[in-house]
Amino acid sequence: MSKLFVSLDLSPSRAFAVWQRNLKVWSRLAIPSLLGNLADPLIYLLGLGLGLGALLPQVQGVTYISFLATGTVAFSTMNAATFEALYSGFARAHQQKTWEAIMNAPLSLDDVLIGEVLWAATKSLFSGAAILLVITVFGLASWQHALMALPLVLLTGLCFAGIGFIATSLAPGYDFFMYWFTLFISPMAMLCGVFFPLEQLPSFVQGAALVLPLGHAIGAIRPLLLHGELAGVWLHVLVLLAYALSGVAIARVLMRRRLLR
Amino acid sequence: MPLIVENLHKAYGDHEVVRGVSFTLQPGECFALLGPNGAGKTTTLRCVLGHTEPSAGRIELCGLPVPERAREARTRVGVVPQNDSLDPDFTVTENLLVFARYFGIPADVAKARVPELLAFAGLEAKADAKVPTLSGGMKRRLTMARALVANPDLLIMDEPTTGLDPQARHLIWDRLKGLIAQGKTVLLTTHFMDEAERLAHRIAILDRGQIIAIGTPRDVIAAHIEPQVVEVFGDWNGHAGGAAAWAETHAAALSSRFEVSGETAFCYVQDADPLLAHLAGQGGLRYLHRPANLEDVFLKLTGREMRDE
Numbered sequence: 078m079s080k081l082f083v084s085l086d087l088s089p090s091r092a093f094a095v096w097q098r099n100l101k102v103w104s105r106l107a108i109p110s111l112l113g114n115l116a117d118p119l120i121y122l123l124g125l126g127l128g129l130g131a132l133l134p135q136v137q138g139v140t141y142i143s144f145l146a147t148g149t150v151a152f153s154t155m156n157a158a159t160f161e162a163l164y165s166g167f168a169r170a171h172q173q174k175t176w177e178a179i180m181n182a183p184l185s186l187d188d189v190l191i192g193e194v195l196w197a198a199t200k201s202l203f204s205g206a207a208i209l210l211v212i213t214v215f216g217l218a219s220w221q222h223a224l225m226a227l228p229l230v231l232l233t234g235l236c237f238a239g240i241g242f243i244a245t246s247l248a249p250g251y252d253f254f255m256y257w258f259t260l261f262i263s264p265m266a267m268l269c270g271v272f273f274p275l276e277q278l279p280s281f282v283q284g285a286a287l288v289l290p291l292g293h294a295i296g297a298i299r300p301l302l303l304h305g306e307l308a309g310v311w312l313h314v315l316v317l318l319a320y321a322l323s324g325v326a327i328a329r330v331l332m333r334r335r336l337l338r
Numbered sequence: 339m340p341l342i343v344e345n346l347h348k349a350y351g352d353h354e355v356v357r358g359v360s361f362t363l364q365p366g367e368c369f370a371l372l373g374p375n376g377a378g379k380t381t382t383l384r385c386v387l388g389h390t391e392p393s394a395g396r397i398e399l400c401g402l403p404v405p406e407r408a409r410e411a412r413t414r415v416g417v418v419p420q421n422d423s424l425d426p427d428f429t430v431t432e433n434l435l436v437f438a439r440y441f442g443i444p445a446d447v448a449k450a451r452v453p454e455l456l457a458f459a460g461l462e463a464k465a466d467a468k469v470p471t472l473s474g475g476m477k478r479r480l481t482m483a484r485a486l487v488a489n490p491d492l493l494i495m496d497e498p499t500t501g502l503d504p505q506a507r508h509l510i511w512d513r514l515k516g517l518i519a520q521g522k523t524v525l526l527t528t529h530f531m532d533e534a535e536r537l538a539h540r541i542a543i544l545d546r547g548q549i550i551a552i553g554t555p556r557d558v559i560a561a562h563i564e565p566q567v568v569e570v571f572g573d574w575n576g577h578a579g580g581a582a583a584w585a586e587t588h589a590a591a592l593s594s595r596f597e598v599s600g601e602t603a604f605c606y607v608q609d610a611d612p613l614l615a616h617l618a619g620q621g622g623l624r625y626l627h628r629p630a631n632l633e634d635v636f637l638k639l640t641g642r643e644m645r646d647e
Contacts, residue, residue, distance in 0.1 A: 086409065094439045101436065102427040178423035180389065182440035182488075183413040337390055338350070 083333075086185040095179065095192025096199070099165075103200060114204040118153045119211065122146055125272065137274055139303055146217045147302040148271035150208050150226065151233055151294040158201035158234040159262060162241025163254045166193055170245060176336065186333055194238045194325055201234030202227070218302040225307075226298050229314070233294040236317040239324025240290070246331035265291040270299075290320045339398065340365055340492040340523040341386065346395035348381050354393075355381045357547035363492070368514075368524040370534040372632070373544035374640050379527040380420065382544070383496055386525075387412065400491055413441060416485030418495040422477055424469045430456070430480055431465045434487055441488040451487065458513065459483040475506025482513060493517065495526040499533060511536060531633040541632070545640045555632055562635045564594050564606040566627070568613055571602040573622035584623060592616055599642050606630065 103110060126142030136144040169175035176189050209223040209230070218226075244257045268278070268285040269292040275283050286292030297313035300306035341363040348356040356378040363369050373379045384390045386397055388408020397404040399411040425433050434455055438448035456462045459479035464472065472480065478498065485493060498514070499507040514537055518524060528534055534541050535555045542552040551558050559565075574584040585603035589596035592613040593605035607613055610627055617625050 088409075090442065091440065094442075097439065098425075098436050101432075173426055174419070174421050174423035175425060177419060177421070178425070178437075178484075179440055181387065181412065181417035181419060181485075182437065183409045183442075184440055185409055 085187055087187045087191060088185070091184045091188040092192035092195070095184070095189050096196045098179075099193070099196040100199070107203075111203060111207050114153065114157055115207050115211065117156075118149045118208055122149055122211075143217045143303060144274075144299075145272065146208075146212045146215070147299040148295050150205055150212070150230065150302070151291060151298050152266060152271045153208050154201045154205035154230050154233045155237045155262070155265075155291055155294065157204035158197050158237035159241045159257070161197035161200050162194070162238045163244055163248070163257060164251065166197065166242060166245040167248055167251060167254075169193070170332070170336070171248075180336075186337060187329065190242065190325065190329055190332060194235065194242060194321075194328075197238035197241065198231055198234035201238070202231045205230035205234065212302070219305075222302050222305050225305075226301055229294070229297045229301065229310075232314060232317045232321070233290075233298070235321040236290050236294070236324070239321040239328065241324070242328035243324055243331065246328050246335055265289050268292070270295050290317060293317050339363060340400060341525060342396070342398040343382070343386065344396040346382065346385060346397065347393045348378075348385055348390065349393045355547055356385070356392075359395075359544065359547070359549055361542055361549065361552065363523055363525060365491075365523055366518075366521045367539045368518045368526070368537050370538035370541045371525070371527045371544055372529065372531065372534050372541055372636060373527075374529065377544040377640075378547040379544055380496060383494060383525075383527065387415070387417065387494070413488065414491045416488065416490035416493045418478075418481050418485045418493070418498055420496040420500065422481070424477055424480060424484070426469050429466050429468055430461055430472070433469060433480060434484055437484050438487045443488060448487070455483040455486060458486065458516075460509070473506070475502050475509060478502060478506070478510060479513065482510070486517075490522075492523045492525065495524065497527055497529070499528070499530065507533075531631060531636055535632050543636060543639055550639050551635065559630055559632060559635055563630045563638055564608055565630055566607045566610045567630050567634055568593070568605045568607065568610055568617070569602055569626040569628075570605060570617065570623055571626075572624040575621045581623060584620065588616065597642070604634075606634070 122142065122145060126145045130141035130145070133141045179189050180186060206227060209218070209226060212218050213220045213223045244254060248254060266272070268282060269289055270286060271291070275286050293313040293316040297310050297317070301310070339362055343362070344360050346356050346359040347354065359378070359382055361369070371379050371382065381390070385392045386399060386404065388405040388411070391405055399408065400414040402411040404411055425436060428436060431452055434452055435445070435448050438451070456465055459482060461476060461480060461483070464476065469477065482498070499510050502510065511533070514524065518537070526537070538555065540552070540554055541558060542549045543558070544550070551562060553561065570584065571581045573580045577583045581601060581603045582598050585596055585598050589603055589605055593607045595606045597604045605613060614627060617623055
């Protein structure tokens, strides 16, 4: 266990080379990848938004589809970052030995991990931005507010990429990630107000949204998109940032123990 | 010096995998670390590259202390790992270009270097092929080319020919000999004795975490074993037990040392003539007379029992 808590050994240009590697792989599959990322939220949005929305009066003063759409931005960003950190991250860190090869070059584990986290956040930004575009085209939010939401989307991606790599550093195989989704990601979708307002839940469950990162992502993004409201955004930003940083810090220790022993 | 390892120790819990290993590589030399599975070869390499922290000892890689300045030292080292770690998402050329970026080599410089690297690997015709379409030998050659992308002073190869067929292995040896002839310093691990004998200027035999023999292949053979070996096998005039039974009765008198392994008796001798004359008169027995090699030394020093990690 000695020297687990070594100081950060980061070379930004080397970490950027890792980010570039992943961008290069993604760029040739960009269109199908983006369409895939869009299809799922759009199905929810149209199916639930129009179908269920027709049955509902206004939700929190807006149409149901607007309410749902603004939650979907955070939800899809979370999913995109999580999938990249878990499945693609696992392939590169363990299965296809990409990290091992890279660390034979003059890169540290910190360079690789941070390059990967930034990449997963970037990929989720692409996905979140695609949904923002659709929402704007549908007239569910103004383009100014959509543009202002981009940094919050990136931060949401960073948060879930950071904590996602904890799972990747612990996973013995891909099957492990099922736990991450069923125990963490899916419950969060229900507890954090993606599909319905938190007030619908029993009060003792409502507190969960105050702790869970998706609650803060939605808390930051939804009021901005619906009303251009940024009051209280700083608390959400700080919590998301804290999650991102502690995720990276923990993943770093776990990865070091697994790969550099 | 390209590499100095001094009194290296590495323990995992109570289990000490490397127990006081010391060796120094001279510039331009090819040095082979030999050893059975679990002898500590790969752990030694991981320490050398700064991928794991030694429990004790001193390492200097390309003049820099490791692990403290391992990252910097690795800019001057090319590594061919044991596992295939090529990027399956990229073509042959892209693998080289992307790897060059990790060394901070500008894109145009890297591009200009690609034809030379492809020629070295004999992969000119495969420049745009995806990695999964390559054969095992091609992948290993590409991995070697990738290790050379930053024109390193020292090349470290972990079991470079394990799992390859003889044709592919000879091709790797040819490339490696070319590099050695150019004056590159090479550190390789292998458990193929013929590979070490063919390529290395000096070898070290590692067993249970310690170097038990070190020197030129010729010196190590001369120091540890008789110069001639006669392997005796087959039936012996209808005696039950065949060559093993023959060895029980005659081998001690006719050789300096002998060992029976399975159905074969290995007789180590200074002068083979008396033994060969005797064998000529024994019906049924067959034999093979050859000079002693590193494998004999290796088996003598590390024993014949199986090592399963």
